[in-house]
Amino acid sequence: MNSAILLGLFWHFVGAASAACFYAPFKKVRHWSWETMWSLGGFFSWIILPWSISALLLPDFWGYFGSFRFSTLLPVFLFGAMWGIGNINYGLTMRYLGMSLGIGIAIGITLIIGTLMTPLLQGKFMQLFGTTGGQLSLVGVGVALIGVGVVSYAGLLKERALGIRAQEFNLKKGLILAVMYGIFSAGMSFAMDAAKPMHQAAEALGLNPLYVALPSYVVIMGDGAIVNLGFCFLRLAMSPTISIKADLSQAKTLLITNALFSILGGVMWYLQFFFYAWGHANIPADYTYLSWMLHMSFYVLCGGIVGLLLKEWNNVGHKPVSVLVLGGLIIILAANIVGMGMAS
Template sequence: MSAIVSGIGWHLVGAASAASFYAPISKVRKWSWETTWAFAGLFSWILLPWIVTSFLIDDFRSFYSVVDSKAFWGMFLFGAMWGVGNINYGLTMRYLGMSLGIGIAIGVTLVVGTLMPPILRGEFGTMLATPSGQITLVGVLVALVGIAIVTYAGHQKEKRLGTQTQDFNLKKGLCLAVMCGIFSAGFAFGLEAGRPIKAASLALGIDPLYAMLPSYGIIMGGGALVNFAYCLIRLATKPELSIRADLSQPARGLAINALLAATGGIMWYLQFFFYAWGEASIPHELSFANWMLHMSGYVFCGGLVGLLLAEWKGVGSRPVMILCGGMLVIIAAANLVGMGMAAN
C-alpha cells in the first residue's frame, strides 16, 4: 500500500511541474512564441532525455541494438503523434480560451490514454471483471467529473475577468480539442511501446524508478521532430516572425530569455521524469491508471498554481468555491484509484 501511495505522490509531483512549466516561459520578452517554444523544447525533448539516459547506460549501441525495430519505430511514431497534439493544444487555447481548452483536451487525453492501452492489449474485459479494475475505472469517471467542474470554474473566471478569447469559435475549438486529446495520448501509447526498453533496463540492473527513462529520448525525439518542424516553418514563412530579430537583443536580454525558456523546458521534462517514478510504483496489472493520475493531477495542480499566483483575484467567491470543489473531486478520484490498486 505504501508503494501505491508513493506512486500517486510522484505522479502529483510530476503534474505540479507540468502545471507550472509555462510560468517562466510566459516571462520571456521580445522573442516570438516559436523561438521560445523551440528553445525550451531543446532542453525538454532532446538534451535532458539523453543526458539522463547517459547516466544510466554506458554503451548506447549495445543497449538499443537489442530493442526490436518495431518497438523503436512505435515509440518514435507515437512520440510524433504526441507532438501533433502539442501543436493542436495551442490552437485549442486560441479558439476556446485557456480553461475550456485545457479541460476538454485533458479530459479526452485522459480517457484515450488511460483506456486504449488495455483495450489494445485485450485486457479491458479482465479489468471489468475484477473488483480492483472496477473501482479504478470508477475513479477514472470521477476524475472526469472533477475536470469538468474545474473547467467550468475556469470558464467563469475568464468571463468575469473579461479574458475570453477574441477568436472564440466553439465548433472549431471543440474539434481541435478532441484532436489534441487524441494525439496527445500518443505519449501514453509510446510508453506502452517502450516496454521492451524497460525490460532491457531492468535486465541491466537499472533501478525500477529509472527503468522507463531510456525510452524517453526516442519518444520525445518523435515529438521534437514535429514541433521543431512547425516552429521553423513558421519562422521561415511568416514575414512578421524572424529568428534573427529575436536573437538581436543585447546579451543580457538574450541570457535572461534563454534562462527562462530553458527553465520551462526543464520543468516540462521533469513531469515525465517523475511520471516514471510513479509508474514504477503502480502494479503492472493496473498500469492503465498511471495516465489518469498524471492528467487529473495536471488539472488539480493547475488550479492550485493559479490560486497561489493570485490568478483568481477579483473573480468573486463563487468561481473559487467551484474550483475548490472540483479539486476535491479530483482528490477523491485519486483515492478511488488507490483503493482499486489496494484491492488488487
C-alpha cells in the same frame, strides 16, 4: 493502500505540479516569438535532457539502443510523433476556445482515451468489469472526469468575472482541435506501453526500477521534437511577422535572460515526465494504464492550485473559487478510489 501505491500517487502529483508550472518561466521571456522560445526550451526538454540522463544511466548507451529490433522501436517512435502532434494542437485549442473550455474538453478526451485505450488494445478491457480493482478503476476514471469538468467550469466562471475571452474564439475550429489534442496527446500513454521491452532491457542492465523508463524517452521525446521543432522552424522561415534574426538581435542581457527562462521552462517540462516515470514504476503492473489518468487529472488540480498561489483568482468572487475547490476535492477523491482499486 500500501506504501508503493502511495508513492506512485505522490510522484505523479509531483510530475503534474511541474507540468502545471512549466510555462511560468516562458511568460518572463520578452521580445521573442513563441516559436523561438518554444524551440530553445523544447531542445533541452526533448533532446538534451533525455539523451544526457540516459547516457548517465546506461553502461553502454549505443549498445542499449542498438540491441532492439526495428519492429520494437517503430511503435514507440510513431506514438511519440503522435504525442508531438498533440502538443501543437493544445496551444491552438487554447487560442480558439480559451483556457477553461479548452482544458475541459481537451484534457477530458485525452484522459479517457489515454487511460482506457491501452487495456482495450490489449484485449483486457472487459476484464476490468470482472474484478473489484478494475471496477474501482473505472469508477475512479469517471470521477476524475467529473472533477476535470468542475474545475473547467470554475475556470469559465473566472474568465467571465474577469471579462476574459479566447484570443480568436471559434467554436468549430476549437472543438476539432480539442478532439485532435485529446486523441493525439494520448500517444504518450501508448508510447509508454509500447516501450515496455525497453524498460525491461534497462532493468536487466541493473537500472533502478524508478529509472527504467527514462532511456525510452530518447525515442519518444525525440519524435515529439521532430514534430514540434519542425513546426516552429517552418513558422520562423515562412511567417512574414516573425523572424529568428529579429529575435536574436536583442540586447545581450535580454538574450541571456530569455535563453535562461526558456531553458528553465524546458527543464520543468521534462521533469513532469521524469517524475511520471517514478510514479509509473510504483503502480502495480496490472494498473499501469492508470498512470495517464493520474497525470492528467493531477495536472488540472495543480493548475488550479498554482493559479491560486499566483493570485490569478483574486477579485473573481466567491463562487468561482468555491467551484474550483470542489473540483479539486473530486479529483483527490478520484485518486483515492483508483488507489483503493490498485490495492484490492
